[in-house]
Amino acid sequence: MPELPEVETTRRGIEPAVTSRVIERVVVREPRLRWRVPDELATLASGQRVQQLRRRAKYLVFDLERGSMILHLGMSGSLRVMPATAAPLPHDHVDIILDSGQCLRFNDPRRFGSLLWTVDDPLKHPLLIRLAPEPLSEEFDAPYLASVAKGRRVAIKQLLMNSALVVGVGNIYASEALFHAGIRPQRSAAKIRQDEFPALVRSIRKVLRAAIRQGGTTLRDYVNADGQPGYFRQKLFVYERAGEPCRVCRTPIKRMVQGQRATYYCPKCQK
DNA sequence: ATGGGCACCTGGCTGC
């Protein structure tokens, strides 16, 4: 599910409810997520005040006084703020119960999400340490993208989804950014011209920022901290629009498969 | 080092 805009929307929605609150207890109803939720997490996190809630790529990092929780929403996860007394529904795997009487409830039908614990610098965690720069940071610019694309024979769309090179861009926003940059998804990264990188970087940033403004994209499962969907779906130019007219030139949008993932593009607008 | 394919899991939809 969630790509950077949905994770960032979740972070912003949850932050006011958790920052400076004490975690009273953690209820793990289903520990079998992508990685088993550590048995000791509930005990170690309980009684600790939340110092800050950060996002790194598609991970949420809850920094406590001693240790951090690292949470990933996977494909179908969502995190909501609600009264701790609310009855749990199917796939409500974890509750983080706060001293405010509210809880953060983690729901994830497919269980591709994860909830981990570390007492070290969370950014040095094995899952986070190799992540590329944030696409909305200054570090991510045309010379950077050109340098990581150099000599890479993979398709540019798959390169954009490689978290060692670019983070936060998943299946929706890779297709969307390439549309706005006028680049065909199947072109080899090595064959992107130098003069195309600035437009591609601008498109990635523009699409991610615009999606955050709309509260992300809801296709199926995703809801924000208040249980509301994101509204960026209405602003998608190609994703899940196969056969429909391009919003710019009316040519039917095409669908193809790359690396076992659907890719959408306009055969006329994208070269 | 790079790239391709598989695995993990549940649920919704399509078409026979």
Added chain:
DNA sequence: TGCAGCCAGGTGCCCA
């Protein structure tokens, strides 16, 4: 109505 088959916002791991 039932059911097989396909598809879905991610990503670590294994293999060539």
